[in-house]
Amino acid sequence: MVDPIKVYPAKPSKVYFYGTCLVDMFYPDAGMAGIQLLEREGIEVIYPEDQTCCGQPAYTSGYHDEARAVAKAQLGLFPEDWPIVVPSGSCGGMMRKHYPALFKDTAEEVKAAEIAGRIWELTDFLLQVCHIKLDDLGEPTTVAMHTSCTARREMGVAEVGPKLLGQLKNVNLVEQERAAECCGFGGTFAVRHPEISGAMVSEKVDTLVNAGAKEFVTTDCGCLMNIDGYAEKNQKPVTGQHILSFLWERTNGDGGKRS
Amino acid sequence: MTETAQQSPHHIDVKEFHPRARAAIHNPQIRQNFRKAMDGLMSKRKSAFEGWDLETLRDLGANIRLRALAHLPDLLEQLEQKLTENGITVHWASDGDEACKIVRDICLARNAKTVIKGKSMVSEEMELNHYLEEQGIEALESDLGEYIVQLAEETPSHIIMPAIHKNTEEISQLLHDKTGTDLSHDVEYLTASARLQLREKFMNADVGVSGVNFAVAETGTLCLVENEGNGRMTTTVPPCHIAVTGIEKVVPKLEDVTALLALLTRSATGQHITTYFNMISGPRKANELDGPEEVHVVLVDNGRSTIYQDDELLDTLRCIRCGACMNHCPVYTRVGGHAYGTTYPGPIGKILMPHMVGLDEGRHLPTASSLCGACGEVCPVKIPIPDLLVRLRQESVDGDKLHPAKVRGHGAKRSNMEAMIWKGWSWMHARPGIYRMGTRLGARFRKLQPGKLGGWTQYRTAPKLAAKTLHERIKERSQ
Numbered sequence: 203m204v205d206p207i208k209v210y211p212a213k214p215s216k217v218y219f220y221g222t223c224l225v226d227m228f229y230p231d232a233g234m235a236g237i238q239l240l241e242r243e244g245i246e247v248i249y250p251e252d253q254t255c256c257g258q259p260a261y262t263s264g265y266h267d268e269a270r271a272v273a274k275a276q277l278g279l280f281p282e283d284w285p286i287v288v289p290s291g292s293c294g295g296m297m298r299k300h301y302p303a304l305f306k307d308t309a310e311e312v313k314a315a316e317i318a319g320r321i322w323e324l325t326d327f328l329l330q331v332c333h334i335k336l337d338d339l340g341e342p343t344t345v346a347m348h349t350s351c352t353a354r355r356e357m358g359v360a361e362v363g364p365k366l367l368g369q370l371k372n373v374n375l376v377e378q379e380r381a382a383e384c385c386g387f388g389g390t391f392a393v394r395h396p397e398i399s400g401a402m403v404s405e406k407v408d409t410l411v412n413a414g415a416k417e418f419v420t421t422d423c424g425c426l427m428n429i430d431g432y433a434e435k436n437q438k439p440v441t442g443q444h445i446l447s448f449l450w451e452r453t454n455g456d457g458g459k460r461s
Numbered sequence: 462m463t464e465t466a467q468q469s470p471h472h473i474d475v476k477e478f479h480p481r482a483r484a485a486i487h488n489p490q491i492r493q494n495f496r497k498a499m500d501g502l503m504s505k506r507k508s509a510f511e512g513w514d515l516e517t518l519r520d521l522g523a524n525i526r527l528r529a530l531a532h533l534p535d536l537l538e539q540l541e542q543k544l545t546e547n548g549i550t551v552h553w554a555s556d557g558d559e560a561c562k563i564v565r566d567i568c569l570a571r572n573a574k575t576v577i578k579g580k581s582m583v584s585e586e587m588e589l590n591h592y593l594e595e596q597g598i599e600a601l602e603s604d605l606g607e608y609i610v611q612l613a614e615e616t617p618s619h620i621i622m623p624a625i626h627k628n629t630e631e632i633s634q635l636l637h638d639k640t641g642t643d644l645s646h647d648v649e650y651l652t653a654s655a656r657l658q659l660r661e662k663f664m665n666a667d668v669g670v671s672g673v674n675f676a677v678a679e680t681g682t683l684c685l686v687e688n689e690g691n692g693r694m695t696t697t698v699p700p701c702h703i704a705v706t707g708i709e710k711v712v713p714k715l716e717d718v719t720a721l722l723a724l725l726t727r728s729a730t731g732q733h734i735t736t737y738f739n740m741i742s743g744p745r746k747a748n749e750l751d752g753p754e755e756v757h758v759v760l761v762d763n764g765r766s767t768i769y770q771d772d773e774l775l776d777t778l779r780c781i782r783c784g785a786c787m788n789h790c791p792v793y794t795r796v797g798g799h800a801y802g803t804t805y806p807g808p809i810g811k812i813l814m815p816h817m818v819g820l821d822e823g824r825h826l827p828t829a830s831s832l833c834g835a836c837g838e839v840c841p842v843k844i845p846i847p848d849l850l851v852r853l854r855q856e857s858v859d860g861d862k863l864h865p866a867k868v869r870g871h872g873a874k875r876s877n878m879e880a881m882i883w884k885g886w887s888w889m890h891a892r893p894g895i896y897r898m899g900t901r902l903g904a905r906f907r908k909l910q911p912g913k914l915g916g917w918t919q920y921r922t923a924p925k926l927a928a929k930t931l932h933e934r935i936k937e938r939s940q
């Protein structure tokens with residue numbers, strides 16, 4: 203599904219930051235954390251103000267004209283040839299993998315393909331392009347990683363999260379059973395098929411708890427909302443965070459609110 | 462035999478997916494049976510491919526199937542010619558009913574009263590058993606799983622393991638009730654008793670009906686993959702053998718079979734090779750001691766040539782029916798095969814069945830997926846199943862009546878209300894100023910956010926809007 207070989211760029215002086223709508227509205231801390239991690243690596247972060255949403259919700263629901271109108275409004279945001287980093291495998295996958303198909307045979311075809319080639323999932327970018335070295339300042343904790351299905355299968359970053367967490371000396375990384383299985387989010391799927399989605403997320407939370415994780419971190423806000431929301435409603439002893447928030451809080455030196 | 466007549470899928474309303482899925486989810490036995498079986502199958506597949514360059518092999522498999530499909534009309538002509546040269550009679554059926562009639566006519570011409578069947582999903586598509594019963598011809602399944610499903614008057618819940626929804630106890634009880642075997646948890650005993658009953662049927666059957674895994678055009682060979690030996694018995698013991706197959710099963714050359722077979726058995730059951738691999742190339746010859754006097758092939762279209770006309774949907778026809786997509790599907794694992802109400806369940810069913818039952822009847826099939834991509838990741842011939850699901854979703858809600866696409870029931874799921882919501886959503890998100898104002902207002906009035914959000918909050922707390930959007934945080938920071 204994903205390009206068999208990824209050619210990472212050399213570390214640039216500037217990047218575009220595409221925050222995504224879920225981060226914008228629900229998890230701005232994760233967005234700020236991503237920006238601060240990049241800046242600490244010496245990269246200037248450009249946040250195009252006119253960004254809204256990648257168009258994925260309409261696209262996966264089958265409303266392709268509506269998705270294209272929204273996606274088209276994003277295409278003009280990245281005039282320079284800097285990499286575009288996205289704190290989400292899902293939105294990253296939409297822009298990298300699906301934009302070329304969405305704009306096929308339209309006036310924007312070439313532009314969409316060019317932009318698609320510059321899209322990077324942010325943790326992948328930190329590890330493979332910035333070669334980030336993390337110095338853990340947090341308290342000891344036990345954590346499980348949930349890599350989203352799109353991060354895993356569309357962006358090919360399944361190894362990245364565990365490698366980053368592995369750099370944190372006070373973090374005991376545990377792996378939940380069936381780690382690669384979907385948490386049941388799937389966008390409108392969770393609303394159209396609530397029982398199936400509910401069954402999936404309940405098992406996901408059980409495996410996290412059974413693995414002994416006190417917290418879980420994830421690449422995507424959809425999964426976070428789903429898994430954390432289930433754990434909260436059902437009072438399960440595990441809480442979640444976006445991996446970027448977690449990495450920033452443990453390494454930024456001001457103690458972090460959760461460490 | 463009327464008590465073992467198979468329930469006709471005609472009685473199943475495909476649209477009623479939700480109640481069936483709900484019932485399965487709340488049935489701990491079903492949940493446990495599927496979870497356990499799928500976990501086992503996933504782990505077997507994984508170990509079977511250890512030491513293989515799986516991606517290269519999948520590329521090879523995909524290319525073989527793509528090449529075969531690219532030349533499908535020519536290959537079918539070649540296949541017909543070679544099969545005929547080999548003494549096999551070729552029949553063409555445009556749909557399931559026509560295919561059933563062909564089988565019936567062959568049976569009538571031989572005055573056949575009993576049919577023994579090897580496993581065939583195309584015969585399930587045709588609802589052949591049901592049809593033959595109505596014609597006064599007994600049709601008995603000889604694959605153990607199919608036999609169990611037939612005794613239980615059910616339909617297969619998995620394309621490779623039809624009775625996977627039942628555990629040993631349930632099967633023991635069923636065999637006891639229907640055939641009088643002793644109750645036992647000893648799988649070998651149960652298998653042996655079923656075998657004993659079937660053996661007699663093989664000897665007396667007038668006709669054997671089987672499926673086909675690969676039909677080789679250059680040699681006119683029908684390949685049949687199986688584990689129980691019932692396929693070999695079905696195709697060699699009765700005096701007449703009828704193979705039924707979809708028109709997409711043809712491959713150009715014998716050498717194409719090797720890669721596909723290596724992929725099929727490992728993907729399906731995690732086996733390096735099956736116990737039996739049959740290559741059927743004609744009826745018994747004058748100097749041979751066994752084999753059928755007559756061999757027929759029924760090439761069934763049943764919607765396939767319509768799928769074939771669309772460059773994207775065409776990929777659906779690559780399928781070699783291994784079942785790996787369902788084994789790895791988190792939705793299938795939760796709801797089981799019967800919830801779908803279709804001949805083919807799981808991911809492949811979701812992209813294939815809408816062409817057979819239409820997007821009206823099959824309206825819930827393309828949406829019953831989180832698009833997690835596990836199916837596409839394991840598919841041995843790299844069918845982009847998630848992309849095809851999105852395409853079918855688009856077909857279901859598309860309002861373009863002037864240029865209706867090729868899928869039956871195009872636009873059947875479109876609701877004006879939903880279309881309006883997406884139009885509004887699109888309008889707002891294509892206008893950055895409006896979007897920023899809207900999200901800022903949302904953040905400001907977040908306390909007014911509803912605590913209940915339909916199906917979402919049935920299982921989870923509502924997502925919480927942040928006090929300030931990322932847009933605002935960044936703006937403040939730069940000031």
